[in-house]
Amino acid sequence: MAVLFAVLQAATLALILALVYRPLGDYMARLYTSDRDWRFERSLYRLIGVDPRSEQSWPAYLRGVLAFSVVGVLFVYVLQRAQAVLPYSLGLPAVPEGLSFNTAASFVANTNWQSYSPELTMGYTVQLAGLAVQNFVSAAVGIAVAVALVRGFARRGSGTIGNFWVDLFRGSFRLLLPLSVIGAIVLMIGGVVQNVNGFTEITTLAGNSQSLPGGPVASQEVIKLLGTNGGGFFNVNSAHPFENPTAWTSLFQNVLMLAIPFALPRTFGRMVGSNKQGYAILAVMATLYVVSLAALSALEAGGNGTAPELAGGALEGKEARFGIFGSTLFGTTSTLTSTGAVNSMHDSFTAIGGMMPMLNMMLGEVAPGGVGSGLYGMLVLAIIAVFIAGLLVGRTPEYLGKKIGPREIKLASLYILVTPTLVLVGTALSFAIPAIRADVESVSIWNPGIHGMSEVLYAFTSASNNNGSAFAGLTANTPWFNTALGVAMLLGRFIPIVLVLALAGSLAAQDRVPATAGTLPTHRPQFVGLLVGVTVIVTALTYFPVLTLGPLAEGLN
């Protein structure tokens, strides 16, 4: 019965995503290539002094991304620090400095790591004017960067890769906003709350009094998922009945998280002039997704121990209304995209099952990954795969007619260096500096030993990959974690963006080499398999030692 239900859910999800793939992908391709502006967009361009028809070189594009993001961080930071004097703050005090920085970095970096309990920390103004706005625009920035890279592949001998402001506005207003409206309505129909009632005092059946938080949840919820943000309105995120009331809303939330990342390969195929190339990238993402989902589901369904065997699976930390598959599905989706929302507690997964969300993030969140970031991450891996494959067939490697030379390899290599460095160095520093280690051991880690190490590793993995999910069991609202994770989130977001845009510029400047029989075809199953292999091997080699010290040691002992 459970298996049938699981298959049904998976099939429904796959069907919906398949139906959405072409129209949404084509819509995005048109959106980012059209030269027509909406009237209010034109007035916005005039307001900020941007000529929407002028194209930018990659440094100019990058300056736009960085300037916009710096302003975003400052704005969210100031908003939190000034919460006490803002309206609709539900009487909540100003957010402390460290936490404000962490939260500002987190939302601008599309991570939405939350070191705090939202309903007890953030009032409506901060939630809506600060966090919700970033939920939209940080997602739009990610897609913009991905589209810029795709333009790099599509263009020949061009000095420009598009206009950041146009990409940003179109992504926000023409893509995320309309989809959010539709999604929010569906969620409200499903029972997600949407009000500005603040806290409601109720008397429970047992006669106790309880304070129930309300709020504009549905509108926050939809963009939390659609923009692969993941910052919940409530602390327990999508496990909370007001955020995610039923099994089918949970399934719908999966759709919201996966729709754009899985449709972007279509946009890519469209823009480079070969839908087959899009299908190949899609196939790589889908393969990794399915394997990961199957592995986690099998591990959780087969959890050993008395309780799991009686319950027919490891149900600790999972909501009964979602069941095991509803939880593993959501967990897989959330960590393979850069969402980080949870409807079950990953900390309570079986030891090796708990490794899967970590592995998902360690893959670099490319299957299908965050909105935009998943595509550009996968394309960078494709460049590495093409390089090795190209050598193996005896040609200077080329991808989509662009030669992969020293400059491209340098940028791609640096890209794959960034997150492992942040994850491993962050985790190591937490234990290497005596004062910090003392603080981490006494304050943050609730489960000492290898599981505690896994919690710290998970935190840095989540932050550096801009996922935002937490392993729970770790108190991260400390000066060390607020600062270190905040820095990891910013560096993990923006160093790759710098490299990707540089790559876009370098590719756009190249001419296209015509394909011959000697050219490695990059749309066949062979290449799909190779790219899956490269992605898995690079990740496995990097993280194997530290995983043995964490979940593997725990699971095998």
Next chain:
Amino acid sequence: MSTVSTGTAPDAVAEHTPRQMGSPSKRPAGAFGPAQIMQALPGAFRKLDPRQMWRNPVMFLVEVGAALTTVLAIAEPFVGGPGTSGGTAVPLTFTWAIAVWLWLTVLFANLAESVAEGRGKAQADTLRQTRTSTIARRVTAYDEVTDAAASRASIVEVPSGDLRLGDVVVVTAGESIPGDGDIIHGIASVDESAITGESAPVVRESGGDRSAVTGGTRVLSDRIVVRITSKPGETFVDRMIALVEGASRQKTPNEIALNILLASLSIIFVIVTLTLNPIASYAAAPVSIPVLIALLVCLIPTTIGALLSAIGIAGIDRLVQRNVLAMSGRAVEAAGDVTTLLLDKTGTITYGNRRASEFVPMPGVEASELERAAALSSLADPTPEGSSIVELAAERGIRFDPSTGSENGVDGEVVPFTAQTRMSGLDLSDGSSIRKGAGSAVIAWVEASGRIASSAFDELEQRVEAISNSGGTPLVVAAKDAEGAARLLGVVHLKDVVKDGLTERFAELRAMGIRTVMITGDNPLTAKAIAAEAGVDDYLAEATPEDKMALIKREQAGGNLVAMTGDGTNDAPALAQADVGVAMNTGTSAAKEAGNMVDLDSDPTKLIEIVRIGKQLLITRGALTTFSIANDVAKYFAIIPAMFAGVFPGLAVLNVMQLHSPASAILSAIIFNAIVIVFLIPLALRGVRYRAGGASAILSRNLLVYGLGGIVAPFIGIKLIDLVVSLIPGF
């Protein structure tokens, strides 16, 4: 009607094609044996100098690790022994064993490079001998108008090293040519064996495409006047020496890119190892430094890092073995990327001589009569065309008794070919005569007798046209009897004969994604027919040097990489423009200067060989990179459980190879890592076997062999080594 020439001068390009395709002249390649190793050992030790190692970041890292482990091994007795690592005790000799094998790893890498370099050394030494200073006889005031032969000019004797660009020297039989240059007067036979290895002398003469001479070669006969075209120290021989020794080797773009990838993989693994102990110290027990170094060395791509430069040197060396000198490694690599191959028709695609393929008699003429007349008129014709007619006739049963049918035996007077008559033939003693030649010339000769029906001309026209249309050359044969009555006998079909096996070669190239374009001075009709027969993808007819240049530029604008061969001065701009320009050694200095490769055998078909070597070079790098990275999987399964099984006994399930003990597991992985380099040196030197085919097929095969093989091989290798290591007391 096409211009027909029967008795042209001996074909000017005949000398270009002394060898059949597919049998490249190979110098005996230095094999990889004990002799080579002994010879290379001193070099391998010299290369341990960190200032040299620095250029190879991966191996430099190993050397630093080796030095550090050695220091630790020395210090250990004073600080209380090796103790434990990751909760496991290790034997006393462990650190020393690791240190020794790390040094060996570095040495093996250096050895690979030394052996590769050593293979060029012998040839360089021979070349050096030719460079020894000779006395040059320099003409002080050369006047090319009044005294081209410099017979009256005053001559001073200077050491060859003092010659400057533009100097004019006189060289006579028995002397060495003092420097690279072009012959500006005279003709001589020259012994070029010092450079080409070919003992037969070659003819060099002023003007034309065979005027270049190389310093160090010897004039065997006659006297020539040479204008020096190279600066001292930059002669062809100097460049050759630098090249075969690998001294002038610059990293190619792909090599640079690969180095970057390897360096960044190394950085990742440095971070993995550096961060391991702080994490382990919380969750488990810290690992000792020698074990960490062992882990790092096993993970970084040492196999490819060790062999990378040997592969590059060996690639150029493979060209040298085939008597091709690449002026840069970049050119070799570009050869692998070539997508368009420009091939000259004459000498490359066809044998360069037209051959008789058919006799087409006129109506009412017996075939045997035509055959007999054609053969008779050709008996005295020394050209390849002429003898091919005799041969074809012989096949048809027309033989001449040696006593009567030989050149002298036939009673008559030979009428040789001249440019004016455009015919040749025989005036027999009985008063009759035979002529063969260009259609118009023979017709004029026949019409002179004035007794031919116009219908006969129409018939002839039909036959001639049919042959022309098929790309052949028609040769009309006519005879006059003793009374002077002329008769048209028929037409001999001469055609360019395409070399054997070419069609297959071109199909192979097509499968490799390379388009072949035939370049010819022939008219489009002839060109088309030959192109179809040879199986080239395209042709350029009536090609002028300008057309060739335009074609190259057009191809390059479309993103193609173009390779071509050339020898003449008018080829020079195109050779320079092409991505891979192979100049023939017989060619002019200008051509050799413009190309980025020189073929000492002057065999234009070698271009195909060069493309293969270029591809092989890249594939070898890719294969060993894949192998190297794939190896890491097994090494992890050897080392990781060994590191932490002391604390987490459960991790023993990861010890899938069932290695004897943690210490033996780690040492075995390190030993495997070192020995695999030695095992792969022959492959690096020889190159991965390249079979022509589509990219997909090649990729599948190489992934299977080097990817899957790279995963499986170390599991077996490490297990075997462990069986031996476990016999050492303490391990």
